[in-house]
Amino acid sequence: MFKKLSIILLFFIFSQTLFAQANNYLRNTSLVNNKLILTFKYNIDNVKPLALEGNGLVKYIYDIKNGVLPKSKKISHYQYKGIKTFRMGQFNKDYLRIVIESYSRNKRNYSIVGKVLTIYLNTSSSIQQKVYPKKIIKSKKSYAKNSHNGKTIIIDPGHGGRDVGALGKGIYEKAITLQISKRLRKELQKRGYKVFMTRTYDKYMSLKDRTEYANARNGNMFISIHANAAPKGKPKKNYQGFEVFHLSLENSDRERNNRAYYKGKYYYSVAAYKKMTSSWKIATSRKLAKKISSAVLTKVRRGYTLNDKGIRRSDFWVLLASKMPAVLIETGYLTHDKELQKLRSKRYQERFSKGIADGIDAYFK
Ligand SMILES: [Zn+2]
Known part of the structure; x- marks a missing residue:
């Protein structure tokens, strides 16, 4: 028994060496x-x-x-x-x-x-x-290995396709969000992050598809990029600036009214909502929102004026259903003439993206 084994073993080692050469x-x-x-x-x-x-x-x-x-x-x-x-x-x-x-x-x-x-x-x-x-x-x-140890960032350019988003002087939100997202991707890749975008061209994507995309790629972070519009009937010049939303179930209509509702499309109970999140996710998302908000202000204000509309809580679907720290950035108001001009410019978009990237770096530090 032993003899047999050693012979086979010898042959095996021998033949492996032969094969290698x-x-x-x-x-x-x-x-x-x-x-x-x-x-x-x-x-x-x-x-x-x-x-x-x-x-x-x-x-x-x-x-x-x-x-x-x-x-x-x-x-x-x-x-x-x-x-x-x-x-x-x-x-x-x-x-x-x-x-x-x-x-x-x-x-x-x-x-x-x-x-x-x-x-x-x-x-x-x-x-x-x-x-x-x-x-x-x-x-x-x-x-x-990169300096961020392979951290994966999911960028979600808001809207797309038939969902055009906000509008300012013939410029659609879906176009601005895609431009800023691409600049952010470039900046993050430069810094060593792995980046996925929920969409890279003008196409419609449901909110559910966006979060499923992010979850399937095991992102470490979900960044949704949007731009704003002044409420109808309100003076447009009164609305400008940027704000960062993070997940919270407090102050939520869904929570208050105890109703299961999502844009008439997906129906979930409040209990199901609670299941979708955790105190960890809420805390990390809040931390991320703070880091991004202060980094963007620091970066952008070196060359431009930028109104700080602060950090806000929301139960937006993309924040809720993505299984990772998630924020939604309202980059500015397309209905404000001066802000629209800035939001359309390459330099401003680049600076803004660098600010977001600084915030992401700060979060991981
Ligand atoms: Zn939007």
Whole structure:
């Protein structure tokens, strides 16, 4: 019994060593979402990553030890936004080389699990416009982790599609919220956060779909971006400024009237509402609202006037049903001429986004 086992074991170890030195044929390539997946015949022995930067491009090189490109196999031609070219070839007899020319820096590099090499094409800060001097960056293991330890932020640009939101001088809220959200995404990615947006173009999305999207991605934070309008019949010039809403079931109509209601569409009892939240979520959301509010005021007021309408409590659906600290930011009033002008400008949007990002940083500190 023992003898038999040791023989099998020896053979097993021996053959594993043999396999490691043998030609490790590439069996399959596929592109799934942002992942380029390469499957080999045997466990991958070693991958040497390299990044070369120049002329507005980052060239990611992966040299796979013992990797062999099968002669008969056709290599799929993939297209991915932000990627200029994708090449693969036999670098020398020991290494298979994969080259990905990207317009932007990748946040995460790659991972190896057994026979599978996964290369992440997730793009972050764009370098398309800039020209960098040629230099070699050796990829480190720590490359995979960012300073925020992979915190995921869900940005929710309010409204969209047939739901246009507020209106000011022919400008719809849905357009402003998307612009600010995209700038915020860029800023957060620059700071090392992982970011998802509930929508990235002008499309309708129900509130339920938005929170389900956020929950499915296990966000650490939900940021809903909106813009305001003065109430009908009230003087428009009297309404300007920004405010941040966080979840609370106090002062809620639903609570007070003990009725189960949501915009005539989804019906929940007050008990169900209470189940959807927790004291943890309420406390963290309040903390987040405070951090964002003060950071935005600090940042924006360095170059503009900004009326502080404060921190407010609400039981908005997006705050209630997202299973993470959540805030809703009313960035300003589209019905106020001067504020509309600012809200439409790139500089103001960027500054505002930086303010929000500062608040998010402060929250995690
Ligand atoms: Zn809105």
